[in-house]
Amino acid sequence: MPDFKPIIPRVVEPEGVVCSIEPRPMGKSSDEDRARAVEETGGAPRIEHEGRSNPYIDYQSLDLMHSLQHLRSEGYDEMCFYIMGQCKELLFRGLHMELVNAREQLRQDNVANALQILARCKAYVDYIANSWNVLGTITSEGFNQFRDYLSTASGQLSYMYRHVEFVLGNKDARLAAAHRNVPHVWPAINEAFESPSLYDEVLRYLHRRGYGIDRSMLDRDWSEPYASDESVRQAWLEVYRTPTAENPEYRMAEALVSLDEAYSIYRWRHFVTVHKIIGFKPGTGGSAGVGWLQNVTSHKFFPELWEIRDAL
Numbered sequence: 001m002p003d004f005k006p007i008i009p010r011v012v013e014p015e016g017v018v019c020s021i022e023p024r025p026m027g028k029s030s031d032e033d034r035a036r037a038v039e040e041t042g043g044a045p046r047i048e049h050e051g052r053s054n055p056y057i058d059y060q061s062l063d064l065m066h067s068l069q070h071l072r073s074e075g076y077d078e079m080c081f082y083i084m085g086q087c088k089e090l091l092f093r094g095l096h097m098e099l100v101n102a103r104e105q106l107r108q109d110n111v112a113n114a115l116q117i118l119a120r121c122k123a124y125v126d127y128i129a130n131s132w133n134v135l136g137t138i139t140s141e142g143f144n145q146f147r148d149y150l151s152t153a154s155g156q157l158s159y160m161y162r163h164v165e166f167v168l169g170n171k172d173a174r175l176a177a178a179h180r181n182v183p184h185v186w187p188a189i190n191e192a193f194e195s196p197s198l199y200d201e202v203l204r205y206l207h208r209r210g211y212g213i214d215r216s217m218l219d220r221d222w223s224e225p226y227a228s229d230e231s232v233r234q235a236w237l238e239v240y241r242t243p244t245a246e247n248p249e250y251r252m253a254e255a256l257v258s259l260d261e262a263y264s265i266y267r268w269r270h271f272v273t274v275h276k277i278i279g280f281k282p283g284t285g286g287s288a289g290v291g292w293l294q295n296v297t298s299h300k301f302f303p304e305l306w307e308i309r310d311a312l
C-alpha cells in the first residue's frame with residue numbers, strides 16, 4: 001500500500017477537547033429512569049444532550065482518546081501500526097488488572113474466583129494474539145516508510161507489557177531498569193519487580209493445601225528470575241493424580257498451562273510477523289531484532305507444568 005499518501009479523516013476539532021486526565025462529571029441512572037426515558041422518547045434513542053458533550057463521550061473521554069493519534073510520517077501503514085499499538089497497550093492494561101486480581105483471590109484462598117478470572121485472562125491473551133492478524137497486513141515497504149520515525153522507540157519499552165510479564169513471573173532486571181528514569185512509572189514497575197508473581201502465590205496456595213513445596217520457593221528474593229524446582233514438579237504430579245473437575249488444584253494447573261500456551265502463541269506470532277516485516281534487521285530498541293525475539297519466544301511462565309507433561 002505504500003504508493004499513495006493516506007487520507008487521515010479529521011474526526012474531532014482539537015480546540016474543543018478537554019485534556020484533563022480527571023473523570024468528567026456524569027450522572028447516574030436507574031431502571032426507573034430508563035423506563036421513563038422510553039416513555040418520553042417513544043422508544044427512539046435520545047438525541048438532545050446538555051452542554052458541549054454527551055455522556056458516551058464523557059464516560060471514556062473519547063474525544064481526547066481520538067485526539068491521540070500523532071502520526072509522524074506520511075506512510076500509509078503508520079496509522080494501522082499506531083492504532084494497534086494503542087489498542088494493545090489498553091489490552092495489556094486490562095489483562096494486567098485481571099492477573100493482579102487473580103493473584104489476590106489466590107492469596108485469600110478464593111480459588112473459584114481466581115479460576116473465573118483466569119478464564120478471562122486467557123480470553124484477553126487470545127484476543128491480543130489475534131492483533132497480529134491486523135498488524136500482519138503491514139508490508140515491509142509500508143513499514144520502511146515510517147520506521148525511521150520510531151527513533152529508538154520499541155514495544156520492549158512498554159511499561160504496561162512489562163507489568164504483565166512481571167505479574168506472570170518473568171522478572172528481568174535490565175528490562176525493569178529501562179523505566180528507572182520515568183518518575184511516574186518507575187515506582188509501580190519496581191514494586192511489581194520485587195513482588196511475588198501469580199505463580200509464586202499459586203505455589204504458596206499449594207503449600208497451604210498440604211503439598212510439599214520446598215521452603216526456598218515460598219519466601220525468596222522475588223526479583224530473581226523464576227527457576228524450575230523439583231518439589232514443584234512433584235506437587236503438580238501429585239495434583240494430576242486426580243484429574244477431575246472437582247479437584248481445584250487440577251483445574252488451576254490446566255488454567256495456568258492454557259494461559260501459558262496462549263501467551264506462547266502471542267509471542268510466536270509477534271516473532272513470525274516481525275520476521276516477515278523486517279527480516280533479520282536490528283530492532284529499533286537496540287536489540288538484534290528477530291534473533292532476540294526468537295529467544296524470548298521460548299519463555300514459559302510455569303515451567304514445571306510443561307516439564308511434567310511427558311509423565312502424565
Ligand code: HEM
Nearest residue numbers: 085088135154155156161274277283284285286287289296
Ligand atoms: C508490526 C510491526 C512490529 C515490528 C516490526 C516489531 C518489532 C519488534 C522487535 C524487533 C522487537 C525486539 C526489540 C527491539 O525493538 O529491539 C520487538 C519487541 C517488542 N515488541 Fe514489537 N514489533 C512490532 C509491533 C509491535 C506492537 C504493535 C506491539 C504492541 C505494543 C509490540 C510490542 C512489543 C513488545 C512488548 C516487545 C518486547 C518483547 C519482550 O520483552 O518479550 N510490537 N518488536
